[in-house]
Amino acid sequence: MKAQGKAYKYGDNVDTDVIIPARYLNTTDPAELAKHCMEDIDPSFAPGVKAGDVIVAGRNFGSGSSREHAPISIKALGVSCVIAESFARIFYRNAINIGLPIMECEDAAKAIRAGDAVAVDFDTGEIADLTTGEKFTMHPFPPFIQQIIRAGGLLNHIANKL
Amino acid sequence: MGMTMSQKILAAHAGLGSVEAGQLIEARVDLVLGNDITAPVAIKEFEKAGLKSVFDKRRIALVMDHFTPNKDIKAAEQCRNVREFAKKHGIIHFYDVGEMGIEHVLLPEQGLVAPGELVIGADSHTCTYGALGAFSTGVGSTDMAAAMATGRCWFKVPSAIRFTLLGKPGKWVGGKDVILHIIGMIGVDGALYRSMEFAGEGLKHLSIDDRLAMANMAIEAGAKNGIFPVDAAVLSYVKARVDRDFTVYEPDPDCSYEKEYVIDMSGLKPTVAFPHLPENTRTVDEAGGIAIDQVVIGSCTNGRLEDLRIAASILKGRKVAKGVRLIVIPATQKIYLDALREGLLEIFVEAGGAVSTPTCGPCLGGHMGILANGERAVATTNRNFVGRMGHTGSEVYLAGPAVAAASAIAGRIAHPDEVIGGK
Ligand code: SF4
Numbered sequence: 133m134k135a136q137g138k139a140y141k142y143g144d145n146v147d148t149d150v151i152i153p154a155r156y157l158n159t160t161d162p163a164e165l166a167k168h169c170m171e172d173i174d175p176s177f178a179p180g181v182k183a184g185d186v187i188v189a190g191r192n193f194g195s196g197s198s199r200e201h202a203p204i205s206i207k208a209l210g211v212s213c214v215i216a217e218s219f220a221r222i223f224y225r226n227a228i229n230i231g232l233p234i235m236e237c238e239d240a241a242k243a244i245r246a247g248d249a250v251a252v253d254f255d256t257g258e259i260a261d262l263t264t265g266e267k268f269t270m271h272p273f274p275p276f277i278q279q280i281i282r283a284g285g286l287l288n289h290i291a292n293k294l
Numbered sequence: 295m296g297m298t299m300s301q302k303i304l305a306a307h308a309g310l311g312s313v314e315a316g317q318l319i320e321a322r323v324d325l326v327l328g329n330d331i332t333a334p335v336a337i338k339e340f341e342k343a344g345l346k347s348v349f350d351k352r353r354i355a356l357v358m359d360h361f362t363p364n365k366d367i368k369a370a371e372q373c374r375n376v377r378e379f380a381k382k383h384g385i386i387h388f389y390d391v392g393e394m395g396i397e398h399v400l401l402p403e404q405g406l407v408a409p410g411e412l413v414i415g416a417d418s419h420t421c422t423y424g425a426l427g428a429f430s431t432g433v434g435s436t437d438m439a440a441a442m443a444t445g446r447c448w449f450k451v452p453s454a455i456r457f458t459l460l461g462k463p464g465k466w467v468g469g470k471d472v473i474l475h476i477i478g479m480i481g482v483d484g485a486l487y488r489s490m491e492f493a494g495e496g497l498k499h500l501s502i503d504d505r506l507a508m509a510n511m512a513i514e515a516g517a518k519n520g521i522f523p524v525d526a527a528v529l530s531y532v533k534a535r536v537d538r539d540f541t542v543y544e545p546d547p548d549c550s551y552e553k554e555y556v557i558d559m560s561g562l563k564p565t566v567a568f569p570h571l572p573e574n575t576r577t578v579d580e581a582g583g584i585a586i587d588q589v590v591i592g593s594c595t596n597g598r599l600e601d602l603r604i605a606a607s608i609l610k611g612r613k614v615a616k617g618v619r620l621i622v623i624p625a626t627q628k629i630y631l632d633a634l635r636e637g638l639l640e641i642f643v644e645a646g647g648a649v650s651t652p653t654c655g656p657c658l659g660g661h662m663g664i665l666a667n668g669e670r671a672v673a674t675t676n677r678n679f680v681g682r683m684g685h686t687g688s689e690v691y692l693a694g695p696a697v698a699a700a701s702a703i704a705g706r707i708a709h710p711d712e713v714i715g716g717k
Contacts, residue, residue: 145482145571149679154658157331158361158368160338172681192483192516196679197658198418200335200435221487221518222418226434276318276448287343290440294345 133254135212135233136262137184140177141246144190148223151194151202160201162208169205183210186252188244190216194223200230207232213252215259215270217241228277229286235259240268296546298454299521300489303429303543307412315453323353325406326441327415329397330358334372335435336416337379340442348383349445355387355406355415356380357397360654362390365661395626395652398422398510398594403626405535409524409542414438414447419594419676421512425505426532427524427542432513452518454489455480456551459496461560466710468604469504470596470674470694473511474565476557478575486516488552491545493523496559502531503600507694510595511676514572566672566707567692570680578697581707588671589614589702590683591695592623592650593657596674599629601695606638608699608710609645615705620647621663623655647702659683665690672701 150172152165159165170177187206193216194202203226206214213233227234233254240259244250248263259268273281283289297305297312305313307321328336333356348354356376361369373390380388387406394400398419401407409427413420418432433447441447457476477484490512492505500508505522512520522528524542532540563577591597591605602624614620622642624630630652633639639649655662657675665671665684670691673683678690691707700710 147677147679149658149677149682153681154331154660158366158372160335160372172686192486195482195516196418196513196677198332198416198420198432198434200332200416204335218483218486220483220516222432222434225437229434229436229440274318286436286440287339287345290444291343291345294443 134251135184136249136251137182137186137212139186139188139244139246139248139250140181141244142173142187142189145192145195146189147196148194148199148202149196152199152205157199157201162204165201165205166208169209178209181209181211184212186250187211187214188241189214190241191218193219195220198222200226203227203230203232215240215244228280231281231285235270237268237270243268296549298489298549299491299543299545300429300454300519301451303410303412304449304451313451315451317451318448319451320446320448321412322445323414323441323447324411325353325355325413326438327355327357327397327401327413327417327420328438329360329417330362330369330373330376331360332416332435332438333376336438336442337375339436339439343439345443348442351384352386353445354385354442355401356385357389357400358391358394359396359652360658361660362394362653363651393627395629396594396597396654399598399625399629402426402506403535403628408532408536408538408540409528410540414441418513419510421517421519422506422510422594424509424512424519424521425502426528427522429519429521431519452487452489453552454491455485456491456493456554458494458554458556459492459559460494460556461496461558462499463559463562466564466696467559467562468694468696469500469507471562471565472559473508474567474572474575474692475562477511477515477572478565478567480515482514482571482573483516485512488517490515490517490520492521497522497525499559501600502527503598506598507595511572514676564694564697564709566697567678569678569689569691572676572678572692578707578709583706583708584670584691585706586618586672586701587669588619588621588663588665589698590621590623590656590663590671590673590675591698592625593654593675594625595676596695597623597625597629599632601674602629602633602638605695605699606641608696608714609647609703610641612645612703612713614646614702618702618705619663620645620702621650621656622647623650624652626652656683672698672707674698
């Protein structure tokens with residue numbers, strides 16, 4: 133699986149309260165949540181982002197609350213991948229469980245600039261900055277997590293087994 | 295090599311003789327928790343996946359606490375979905391308005407958590423129950439849906455950081471000040487993916503309410519869980535509430551910690567975390583008397599009876615400063631009733647405070663005290679992210695109940711001694 137798009141770049145500790153503010157948590161509708169994704173730190177994000185675009189961020193992306201509404205809202209916008217130096221652990225599980233691709237890669241997260249064209253190959257774990265020509269490789273997921281991803285998320289994975 | 299306390303609990307629940315840091319395991323869980331925000335997502339996923347029944351109707355807790363009593367029509371619909379699910383599956387521990395409380399205060403109080411148990415909850419502050427020697431951690435709604443069906447969950451076994459606590463904290467220093475100090479020291483990702491294991495002779499000076507407040511904020515250092523040894527205080531708390539058997543685990547003497555910190559609590563001062571991260575800590579003396587508009591005393595961090603007693607001891611016979619709004623939220627129905635009977639609620643109302651029924655309310659900017667642009671609040675809650683309590687131009691300063699009460703009287707961030715007079 134491959135994806136390509138424009139990079140939206142953010143800093144360290146992007147928390148789930150800014151990814152999707154609590155005032156919108158009175159709904160579970162992905163399309164509705166998507167409209168407000170990132171609005172407290174970047175109101176231009178949700179209206180501007182296109183299918184395939186990637187989010188690039190620093191350390192501890194998705195810190196704070198366990199709200200799955202955060203990765204859901206990102207996925208609903210068509211974001212193909214979140215690349216960060218590190219992820220907060222609940223966000224990390226949630227993203228895998230719902231099938232939002234994430235890549236932990238410090239070098240790529242540091243080097244890619246806002247607006248760069250980025251191509252990712254989920255099978256090889258390769259990230260390419262097409263604007264600068266730089267290439268990076270992320271640490272591969274452990275096999276167990278690859279199984280969940282291949283099944284299309286945790287619930288499919290357990291439904292297959294039940 | 296030996297195992298940490300957290301690793302031992304995980305190994306036992308995975309049916310393994312031993313586990314090591316980094317290992318992926320699947321383990322049996324003793325309790326699965328969800329609330330009025332996360333359970334609706336889990337229920338939707340549960341039904342979409344065609345799952346028919348829950349693994350054990352006695353081992354699921356559903357607590358309607360965030361936007362309840364329902365703040366608007368959408369919140370009401372979400373609660374109704376959960377209520378119907380609870381009814382359909384005969385969920386025993388479903389808590390609605392009138393019997394509910396903030397989940398992380400309610401579950402220990404109701405005896406739903408015991409030492410050595412493994413609890414997951416679709417709420418990041420599920421880590422609170424580590425105060426009782428349980429392994430408890432926050433997960434997402436999909437994890438919750440899967441665990442409701444199977445009673446199992448996947449985990450990556452964490453390594454641990456040990457915090458050895460020595461000395462006796464001073465008069466106005468509580469568990470909240472200790473944990474804020476620690477987060478200030480190690481940062482909001484200082485314990486990312488790891489367990490925070492507490493130890494040391496200073497623990498005997500920390501009440502169960504203090505420890506619950508500390509374990510509650512382990513997530514604010516990025517930790518997977520925070521855990522305390524099971525001492526006499528824990529045993530007497532648990533035995534008054536739990537009548538099932540439980541196992542007490544201790545870390546192996548030869549287990550390894552990634553890092554160790556030793557903290558002398560006698561040297562700590564009342565501490566405040568400045569906007570917009572819990573790691574931006576300063577002692578109250580360094581806070582510079584910042585003027586405030588609102589004070590919130592409540593939440594799963596500091597909405598317990600002891601917190602209300604501390605706040606009342608400062609507010610008794612005094613008045614909230616003109617122009618400051620004080621909102622006090624006992625965290626459960628039981629705490630509300632105890633505070634009522636002890637006369638604490640009367641003290642708050644006479645001081646000019648507003649007392650609310652249990653709810654998360656303003657802690658996450660839900661309702662019951664939202665901040666306008668430019669407003670500042672001192673709150674006994676656990677997060678001060680941008681927009682957490684209202685407008686993105688508002689600010690939240692995190693503190694313990696003593697500093698919060700003193701600040702309400704002073705109209706600015708204040709040390710309790712300043713309003714009480716004399717040291
Ligand atoms: S009181 Fe605040 S932190 Fe605790 S569960 Fe409620 S919203 Fe979350």
